[in-house]
Amino acid sequence: MAGASYDTRRGELTTYFDRTAVEAWSRLTSDAPVSRIRATVRAGRDAMRGTLLSWLPADMTGLRLLDAGCGTGALSVEAARRGAEVVAIDVSPTLVGLAQERLPAIPGPGRIDFRVGDMLDPGLGRFDHVVAMDSLIHYRAADIVRALAVLGARTDGSVLFTVAPRTALLTVMHAAGQFFPRGDRSPAIVPVTEGGLRRRIAAEPALDGFTWAQSHRINSGFYLSNAIAMTRAARASQPRPHPEVPECSGGLEGGLQPAARSLEGSFEAAAPHLRMRGIDGTGGTAA
Numbered sequence: 001m002a003g004a005s006y007d008t009r010r011g012e013l014t015t016y017f018d019r020t021a022v023e024a025w026s027r028l029t030s031d032a033p034v035s036r037i038r039a040t041v042r043a044g045r046d047a048m049r050g051t052l053l054s055w056l057p058a059d060m061t062g063l064r065l066l067d068a069g070c071g072t073g074a075l076s077v078e079a080a081r082r083g084a085e086v087v088a089i090d091v092s093p094t095l096v097g098l099a100q101e102r103l104p105a106i107p108g109p110g111r112i113d114f115r116v117g118d119m120l121d122p123g124l125g126r127f128d129h130v131v132a133m134d135s136l137i138h139y140r141a142a143d144i145v146r147a148l149a150v151l152g153a154r155t156d157g158s159v160l161f162t163v164a165p166r167t168a169l170l171t172v173m174h175a176a177g178q179f180f181p182r183g184d185r186s187p188a189i190v191p192v193t194e195g196g197l198r199r200r201i202a203a204e205p206a207l208d209g210f211t212w213a214q215s216h217r218i219n220s221g222f223y224l225s226n227a228i229a230m231t232r233a234a235r236a237s238q239p240r241p242h243p244e245v246p247e248c249s250g251g252l253e254g255g256l257q258p259a260a261r262s263l264e265g266s267f268e269a270a271a272p273h274l275r276m277r278g279i280d281g282t283g284g285t286a287a
C-alpha cells in the first residue's frame, strides 16, 4: 500500500495539475507556439516519450498497457496506434478531459479507456506493460519504490518510468529553491540518484522478479529526466488471460537550469519537471 506521504503528495499534484498549471500544461502538450525555454522542455518530453515507446513492442495488439499519470494522453495514443488496450489514468479530471477531446481516430484494434483516479488503484486490473512518464518525479524515493512495487505486482512484462536525476548542481538548486515564496511553488520535484534507487529497488521484495533492464537520460535544455526500464523476464512470456475485472487484493498489491522563475515565472507552473525543482525545492528527501 502507498503511504501517507504518497497520499499527501498526490493531493498536492491533483490541485496543481488540475487547477494551477492546467492551462500552461495544456499549451505545453499541444502544437501551439511556446517560448524558447518551453520549447526545450517540449522537445525533451517528445524525446522521452520516444525513448519509452521504443522499449515497448512495435505490435501491441492484445497487450494491456497502463499509462500511469497519462496527462493529456500523448503516449496512450501512440500505444493504442500499435494495437494496445490502454488504460490511461490521471488524478486530474481536467487533463483527462483534454486527452479525451484531443483523442484522434485510432485505426486498428487499439483503444483507450480513460480514467480519473490514482494510478495505484487495484481495480485497474493486470497489465503487460506500465509506463509512468514524469508522473512519479514529485514523489519521495521511498514512495516511488512503493509505487513501483504495487505496479509491478500487477504487471507481467515491463514497468517503464522516469525519475529526476540528482546531480550536484541540481541539489544546490533544490536547496536554493526553498527561498522562493511558497505561493509560487509547484509541488517539488524529488531528484534521486541511480545508486540510491537501485538499492531501494533491490531491497523491495515485491520487485524481486524484475531486472533493471536499461536506462537512458534525456537532457534537453530545461528538461532533464532519466528513463528506466524494469522487466519481468521470468513471467513475461507466460500466456495468461487479462481479466477486465479488478483482481483480488493480496500481498503487496495490497533540474532546472536556475532561472526559469526569473525568466518566466509561469513556466515553472507549466513544467514542474524543470531541472531545478518543481520548482520549489521543498519536496522531501532524495534517494
Ligand SMILES: C[S@@+](CC[C@H](N)C(=O)[O-])C[C@H]1O[C@@H](n2cnc3c(N)ncnc32)[C@H](O)[C@@H]1O
Pocket: 010, 013, 014, 017, 029, 068, 069, 070, 071, 072, 073, 074, 089, 090, 091, 092, 095, 117, 118, 119, 120, 132, 133, 134, 135, 136, 273
Ligand atoms: C508531469 S505530468 C506527465 C503527464 C504525462 N505522463 C506526460 O508525460 O505527458 C505528471 C502527471 O501525473 C499525474 N499524477 C501524479 N500522481 C498521480 C497518481 N498518483 N495517479 C495518477 N496520476 C498522477 C499528474 O496529475 C500529471 O498529469
